[in-house]
Amino acid sequence: MDWGTLQAVLGGVNKHSTSIGKVWLTVLFIFRIMILVVAAERVWGDEQADFVCNTLQPGCRNVCYDHFFPISHIRLWALQLIFVSTPALLVAMHVAYTRHEKKRRFRNGEKIDIEELKNAKIHIRGPLWWTYTSSIFFRIVFEAVFMYVFYYMYDGYQMPRLMKCSAWPCPNVVDCFVSRPTEKTTFTIFMLAVSGICMMLNLAELCYLVLKICMKESRKTT
Amino acid sequence: MNWAGLYTVLSGVNRHSTAIGRIWLSVIFIFRIMVLVVAAESVWGDEKSAFTCNTQQPGCNSVCYDHFFPISHIRLWALQLILVTTPALLVAMHVAYQQHREKKLLVLTGHADPKHMEEVKKHKMRIAGSLWWTYVFSVVFRLVFEAVFMYIFYMLYPGYQMVRLVKCEAYPCPNTVDCFISRPTEKTIFTVFMLVTSSICIVLNMAELVYLVVRACARRGQHNSNPSSGKGSFYGHKLSSEYKQNEINQLLTEQDSSFKDMLRRNPGLQEKGDRCSAC
Numbered sequence: 001m002d003w004g005t006l007q008a009v010l011g012g013v014n015k016h017s018t019s020i021g022k023v024w025l026t027v028l029f030i031f032r033i034m035i036l037v038v039a040a041e042r043v044w045g046d047e048q049a050d051f052v053c054n055t056l057q058p059g060c061r062n063v064c065y066d067h068f069f070p071i072s073h074i075r076l077w078a079l080q081l082i083f084v085s086t087p088a089l090l091v092a093m094h095v096a097y098t099r100h101e102k103k104r105r106f107r108n109g110e111k112i113d114i115e116e117l118k119n120a121k122i123h124i125r126g127p128l129w130w131t132y133t134s135s136i137f138f139r140i141v142f143e144a145v146f147m148y149v150f151y152y153m154y155d156g157y158q159m160p161r162l163m164k165c166s167a168w169p170c171p172n173v174v175d176c177f178v179s180r181p182t183e184k185t186t187f188t189i190f191m192l193a194v195s196g197i198c199m200m201l202n203l204a205e206l207c208y209l210v211l212k213i214c215m216k217e218s219r220k221t222t
Numbered sequence: 223m224n225w226a227g228l229y230t231v232l233s234g235v236n237r238h239s240t241a242i243g244r245i246w247l248s249v250i251f252i253f254r255i256m257v258l259v260v261a262a263e264s265v266w267g268d269e270k271s272a273f274t275c276n277t278q279q280p281g282c283n284s285v286c287y288d289h290f291f292p293i294s295h296i297r298l299w300a301l302q303l304i305l306v307t308t309p310a311l312l313v314a315m316h317v318a319y320q321q322h323r324e325k326k327l328l329v330l331t332g333h334a335d336p337k338h339m340e341e342v343k344k345h346k347m348r349i350a351g352s353l354w355w356t357y358v359f360s361v362v363f364r365l366v367f368e369a370v371f372m373y374i375f376y377m378l379y380p381g382y383q384m385v386r387l388v389k390c391e392a393y394p395c396p397n398t399v400d401c402f403i404s405r406p407t408e409k410t411i412f413t414v415f416m417l418v419t420s421s422i423c424i425v426l427n428m429a430e431l432v433y434l435v436v437r438a439c440a441r442r443g444q445h446n447s448n449p450s451s452g453k454g455s456f457y458g459h460k461l462s463s464e465y466k467q468n469e470i471n472q473l474l475t476e477q478d479s480s481f482k483d484m485l486r487r488n489p490g491l492q493e494k495g496d497r498c499s500a501c
Contacts, residue, residue, distance in 0.1 A: 002226070002256070002259055002260060004226075005229060005256075006228060006249075006256065017299075031380065038243065041264075047267070048268060048272060048404065048405065049272075057276075058274050058275065058400075058402070059274040059275075059276055059387070059400060059401075059402035060272055060273050061274070062272060062382065062386075062402040062403065062404055063386055063402060064386075064405075065405070066386060066404075066405055066406055066407050066408075067463045069405075069408070070407040070408060070411070071407065071411050072265075072405075072407045072408060074261075074264070075261045075264070075265060075412075078257075078260045079257070080262065082253070082256060082257065082260075086252055086253075089252075091480075093244075093245075097241075124445060139381070169276070169400065169402075205406075
């Protein structure tokens with residue numbers, strides 16, 4: 001089970017999304033997951049092995065690394081991407097349930113066209129509208145939470161070259177040097193920017209759905 | 223055979239599960255297996271190479287690592303996930319067996335055309351009769367395996383927390399030696415995450431068990447209050463040629479609901495005008 005399988009699972013949801021939702025899914029897979037897998041993982045690959053401290057004291061390097069990096073950027077991004085993409089599965093489950101209900105009504109004798117049942121695009125209205133809107137809301141919340149966690153854990157989004165560590169068993173204060181700090185800062189800012197774009201797409205999609213329903217309601221009343 | 227292969231095998235079971243069973247399967251694959259593969263494995267990747275002891279004594283590092291980590295978290299989680307997902311295969315096997323019997327019945331009654339055979343393969347089996355018992359046992363086994371592994375984790379790594387420093391006195395280490403673990407905070411975070419998802423899966427399994435039991439009781443209640451609803455084996459009168467009657471009767475004496483379902487789906491198999499003599 002890896003990113004490819006997640007893509008296969010979420011690809012099915014694409015059919016029932018709005019256009020903005022489809023753009024969001026594409027941005028997610030190409031500019032975030034793919035960049036994570038082909039580039040970012042290599043940059044962070046030697047983060048502990050090349051974390052060098054100016055001491056011969058055994059254990060000091062391990063402890064300082066653990067102190068400054070409680071959880072690595074790569075793992076945080078992987079968790080963020082998993083959490084941000086799973087609300088779409090709520091929509092997939094709701095669509096599957098709607099299809100199942102239609103099939104049941106067909107079996108009980110109501111006249112429904114089978115071909116239409118299989119291929120029809122399910123319109124986003126009624127309870128499905130609420131499921132879809134909740135899934136977008138959760139996506140926005142998860143994105144914001146993870147961006148805040150990043151900011152809080154790493155005091156801003158920049159990777160410093162040098163860190164001063166005085167955790168036991170390091171004697172006094174020891175200089176520790178981070179591997180590839182500039183490249184890491186570049187990728188952190190890139191992932192942050194794409195995360196911001198995804199949040200804006202989600203907000204736009206939310207506004208679009210709300211406006212669509214308001215216009216439909218006002219057309220009904222006039 | 224890897225996690226993707228397991229996913230393919232278990233996706234087939236998905237079709238015959240309850241709604242809670244499908245949610246459980248999604249949680250297992252996305253929040254446990256996927257997190258294990260894309261994140262946790264790289265956190266534990268350098269657990270031995272970066273395990274440093276404050277000594278130059280050869281062999282002390284290896285001995286201390288082995289003493290404190292008899293089996294790594296990653297391997298325990300992999301074993302747990304495999305054991306927890308495989309009871310679903312019992313259900314898959316039972317479904318395959320029922321489908322085989324339905325196909326055999328179709329052949330005996332002369333309705334073995336490709337359309338009916340395809341339908342047997344594609345339709346969703348109702349969780350009733352002996353399939354209900356298989357399904358319930360598979361859920362019970364899942365619960366037992368989850369609980370056993372959580373207990374093993376607790377015994378091996380008390381408190382689920384990974385400490386930064388362990389003190390080791392095993393031979394050949396001279397006296398007591400300080401050993402430092404790599405990435406203890408990140409490991410603690412992932413241990414807690416996997417523990418939480420494991421608990422969520424236990425709750426889902428218990429909910430599914432309760433749902434199945436309540437549904438079976440409700441069905442039995444309806445059945446008792448409406449006794450004419452098809453208890454007997456009336457099929458023998460409808461379905462076939464004389465010299466195969468015994469085989470058919472043998473297949474049909476078990477009042478398995480799947481046959482009733484099949485007849486309901488294929489009204490052409492019943493001859494009109496006959497009345498149920500054993501109902």
